[in-house]
Amino acid sequence: TLRLGLPGSESPDRDRDGPAxxxxxxxxxxxxxxxxxxxxxxxxxxxxxxxxAAARAEDKPPSAAPPAAKLAAADRQGLLLPRAQVVGWxxxxxxxxxxxxxxxxKAKGADDGAPHYVKVSMDGAPYLRKVDLKMYSSYEDLxxxxxxxxxxxxxxxxxxxxxxxxxxxxNRSNVDSLQDQEYVLTYEDKDADWMLVGDLxxxxxxxxCRKLKIMRGSDAAGIAGKxxxxxK
Amino acid sequence: MGRGGARxxxxxxxxxxxxxxxxxxxxFSFLPAAADRGAAAAVCHxxxxxxxxxxxxxxxxxxxxxAPRDAVDRFPSVRAAEVKGKPHFADFGLVxxxxxAEAAPWVAAAADGWPLLEELSFKRMVxxxxxxxxxxxxxxxxxxxxxxxxxxxxxAGLAAITEGCRNLRELDLQENYIEDCSSHWLSYFxxxxxxxxxxxxxxxxxxxxxAVLERLVSRCRNLKTLKLNNAIPxxxxxxLLRKAPQLVELGTGKFSAEYHxxxxxxxxxxxxxxxxxxxxSGAWDAVPDYLPAFxxxxxxxxxxxxxxxxxxxxxxxxxxxxxxxxxQLWVMDLIEDHGLAVVAGSCSKLQELRVFPSDPFGAGQVxxxxxxxxxxxxxCPMLESVLYFCGQxxxxxxxxxxxxxxxxxxFRLCILEPRTPDYVTRESLDAGFSAxxxxxxxxxxxxxxxxxxxxxxxxIGANGxxxxxxxxxxxxxxxxxxxxxxxxxxxxxxxxxxxxxxxNKPLLANAAKLETMRSLWMSSCSLTLxxxxxxxxxxxxxxxxxxxxxxxxxxxxxLPDDSPVETLxxxxxxxxxxxxxxxxxxxx
Numbered sequence: 001t002l003r004l005g006l007p008g009s010e011s012p013d014r015d016r017d018g019p020a021x022x023x024x025x026x027x028x029x030x031x032x033x034x035x036x037x038x039x040x041x042x043x044x045x046x047x048x049x050x051x052x053a054a055a056r057a058e059d060k061p062p063s064a065a066p067p068a069a070k071l072a073a074a075d076r077q078g079l080l081l082p083r084a085q086v087v088g089w090x091x092x093x094x095x096x097x098x099x100x101x102x103x104x105x106k107a108k109g110a111d112d113g114a115p116h117y118v119k120v121s122m123d124g125a126p127y128l129r130k131v132d133l134k135m136y137s138s139y140e141d142l143x144x145x146x147x148x149x150x151x152x153x154x155x156x157x158x159x160x161x162x163x164x165x166x167x168x169x170x171n172r173s174n175v176d177s178l179q180d181q182e183y184v185l186t187y188e189d190k191d192a193d194w195m196l197v198g199d200l201x202x203x204x205x206x207x208x209c210r211k212l213k214i215m216r217g218s219d220a221a222g223i224a225g226k227x228x229x230x231x232k
Numbered sequence: 233m234g235r236g237g238a239r240x241x242x243x244x245x246x247x248x249x250x251x252x253x254x255x256x257x258x259x260f261s262f263l264p265a266a267a268d269r270g271a272a273a274a275v276c277h278x279x280x281x282x283x284x285x286x287x288x289x290x291x292x293x294x295x296x297x298x299a300p301r302d303a304v305d306r307f308p309s310v311r312a313a314e315v316k317g318k319p320h321f322a323d324f325g326l327v328x329x330x331x332x333a334e335a336a337p338w339v340a341a342a343a344d345g346w347p348l349l350e351e352l353s354f355k356r357m358v359x360x361x362x363x364x365x366x367x368x369x370x371x372x373x374x375x376x377x378x379x380x381x382x383x384x385x386x387x388a389g390l391a392a393i394t395e396g397c398r399n400l401r402e403l404d405l406q407e408n409y410i411e412d413c414s415s416h417w418l419s420y421f422x423x424x425x426x427x428x429x430x431x432x433x434x435x436x437x438x439x440x441x442x443a444v445l446e447r448l449v450s451r452c453r454n455l456k457t458l459k460l461n462n463a464i465p466x467x468x469x470x471x472l473l474r475k476a477p478q479l480v481e482l483g484t485g486k487f488s489a490e491y492h493x494x495x496x497x498x499x500x501x502x503x504x505x506x507x508x509x510x511x512x513s514g515a516w517d518a519v520p521d522y523l524p525a526f527x528x529x530x531x532x533x534x535x536x537x538x539x540x541x542x543x544x545x546x547x548x549x550x551x552x553x554x555x556x557x558x559x560q561l562w563v564m565d566l567i568e569d570h571g572l573a574v575v576a577g578s579c580s581k582l583q584e585l586r587v588f589p590s591d592p593f594g595a596g597q598v599x600x601x602x603x604x605x606x607x608x609x610x611x612c613p614m615l616e617s618v619l620y621f622c623g624q625x626x627x628x629x630x631x632x633x634x635x636x637x638x639x640x641x642x643f644r645l646c647i648l649e650p651r652t653p654d655y656v657t658r659e660s661l662d663a664g665f666s667a668x669x670x671x672x673x674x675x676x677x678x679x680x681x682x683x684x685x686x687x688x689x690x691x692i693g694a695n696g697x698x699x700x701x702x703x704x705x706x707x708x709x710x711x712x713x714x715x716x717x718x719x720x721x722x723x724x725x726x727x728x729x730x731x732x733x734x735x736n737k738p739l740l741a742n743a744a745k746l747e748t749m750r751s752l753w754m755s756s757c758s759l760t761l762x763x764x765x766x767x768x769x770x771x772x773x774x775x776x777x778x779x780x781x782x783x784x785x786x787x788x789x790x791l792p793d794d795s796p797v798e799t800l801x802x803x804x805x806x807x808x809x810x811x812x813x814x815x816x817x818x819x820x
Contacts (some may be wrong), residue, residue, distance in 0.1 A: 088324035088730070089705065090592045090621060090648050091679075095323075095381065095407040095435070099515065099540055100590070117412075117437065210414070 304345030317357035343370035364389030368396030386411030412438035459483025484514030516541035572604030630664025693720025718742035736763030762793025
C-alpha cells in the first residue's frame, strides 16, 4: 500500500468513506448500477415510510393499511431513518448537489462555504485527482485519504517506511527520513513554490495550498532542505 | 406542391419550379422553427437545396446523430450552432466519466466550414481548453459562447476566449465544471472592448479580479445580464449595480453577510437605481434581513431563481409575495406549503414553478406536500410548467391539479422515495397521473414517480399525443408497461427509463418506433444481450450502446445472449457507430 511520509503521521487503518465522494463529480459518477443495488437499503428490512409495504403492493392487494398507516404516522414525527441512497436518485443534478453541500458545510461553521478543491498529482500516475481540503480536519486525515486514492498506482512497490519516533524528534531527521521513504507529499503555495506538507498549522495550510503533489522521496529531498524549519 | 408540367397560359401559373434561389431563401428566412424549415426542405429538390444553403441556425440534439463534417457540409451558411452530447441521465451520475461527447470534432469541423460562425452552444459535452482556443482563433465575428453542464476546460481556455473574441457579446457559463488555473481570464478583455451584453460566470469556483470586473462592467454599456460567482461579496455587488443600472438580469453570487445597516442602505440604494431589472438569481445563504433591500425591484421581476438559496421563513415569503408579475419561480422546498399558498395568492401570472429538495437524503422531514402544488395550480391560471420534488402525493391531489390546469405543457413530479403510494388510500398513483395526461392535451414533457403499475402507461400511451419526453423510474410491473408507451405516444422523441421491470419483448416488438425517436435510455431493467443484438441487426440506422461495469473488461462479443444488460442507450444516427467509445461502452 502507499504510505505518505508526512512528518508526524501515524499509521493508517481508519475506515473512512472515500474522499472520492467529495471529489469533482466528473470523477464520482456512480459505480455501475448493479453495485448500486447494494447501496439501496430496499425494501424489506428497513422500516421505510410505508414504502416497503408498497414496494410489494403489486403482489399483495393494498390492504396493508394498518402497518403502513403506523409508519406514515411515525414518519410525520420524523422518526424514520434517512432515505436509502440509490445512485442518481432523487434526480438532482450533481452540480446542484455539490453546490448545496458546500452551503451546508458553511452552515456548520466553515468559513466561506465554497469547497476548496485542489489537484493532486503523483509522480508516475496517469491522471490526477482532486480533493476538497475542507473535508479534512488534519494532516493525518488528508494523508490517509490520499493513500487510499493513490494506492492503486503502486504495483509491486514496497510501502513506505514511516519515520520512527527518533527521526521525528531531531531537526535534521526530515531530510534523511525523506530519502528513505518512497513518496512525500508536497504542495504548491500562492507564490508557486513547492513546499513540504506538514510545517504549517492545518487551518492555515488549507487556505494557502493551491495544489498537491506526491513526489518520490529522492526528488523531494531538495525541497525539504528548502523548507526545513524548527519542529516542535 | 407538385403543380408540375407545362401549361398553356403560363402567365396565370406561378413559376414555382423556377423561382430563383434568393426568393426561396428569403421566404425561408421567415421560418424560424427548424421543424418548419425541415418541412419546407422536404417539398422538392429545389427547395431542399435552397433551404439547406440558407439555414442560419442549426440545433444538433445528439452529437452522435450525424458526423460534424457532414453537418457542416450540408448547411454551409450556419451562423449559430447548438450541440448536445451526453444523455440526460448523465446529470444524475448514471454515466461514468470519459463516456464521450467531445466537442473537439465539432469545433474542428466548424472552424473549417463555418468561418463566419457567430454563436456556439454546447450542452453536456466535454469541451477542452484547446477547443476554446480554436474557437477564439477561427471565427472572426464570434459573438456568443454558451456552455451548459460541460466539463474539461479551465480558466486558461476562458482567457483564450476573452482575449481572442473581439466581438464577443455573450459569455454564458451555466453549471459547468471549470478548472481554476488562476489565470486572470477576465483581464484579457482588452481595454477597448465594450460589446459585452451577457456575462455569466456563476459556476466558477475561483476568485476574479474585482477591479477588472468593475472596469469591464463600467465600459460595457450594453451589458444586460450579469451573473456573478460566490467569490463576489455583497458590498461589491452594490458597487457593480451602481455602475450598471441598466441590467436586466442579475445573479448575485454569494449573498451572505452579517447584517450591517450601512451595507443594507448601500444595497437598497443600488437596487433602487435598477429600473430595468427583470430576472434575479443567486446562491443566497442569505441573512433574511437583507431581503427588504430588494423590495424596490420586486414589482418588475418576471423571473426569480432562489433554488440555491437556503434562506427560509417569513422574510422569504414576504419577498416573493411582492413579486406580483413573476412568471418563473425556482425555489427550494424550504418555502413549504404555506409559502406556496402565498405564492398562489400573489403571483397570478406564474407560468413556471420549480421546487427543489433541500435535503434529498434527509430523514423524512415533511416540509412540502402535495398541498402546495394544488394551491398554486388552482390559483395560477397561466401555470404550464412544473418541476416538483416532494415527499408525498395522493391521487385526489393529482386529479384536482389536472382539472384545474389542463394547460400544462411540462409536468415533472418527483416523489422522493421510490414507489411511494397514495399516502391516504395506499393505492398506486395510476389514477392521478392518468388524469394528468387525459386532461393536459398539450403535454410535451412528463416525469412520473411514486407507485405505478402498467395501467398508467396504458393511459400515457393512449393520451400522450403531444408527448415528446418521458422519464420513468421504479415503475410498472411487466413488459406491458413499456409496450403501451412504445406503441402509443405518437410524437415521442426521448424516453428514459431506470429500474423498471421492462424486458426484451416490447423493445423488439416496437423496434421501428425507435427510429422515429431521438434516443432511448434503459438502465437497471430486465434486458438481455441477445435482444440488443437483434435490435441492432434489425435496425441498422440505430446505434445500440451497451454500458456495463467499468471494471469489467470482457468484450461483448464473447458474452452469451442471455447476459443481462445493465444500461442500454439507443439512438438514431446517420453517422454509423461512433469510434470514441470508452472500454465500458460496447456498440452491438
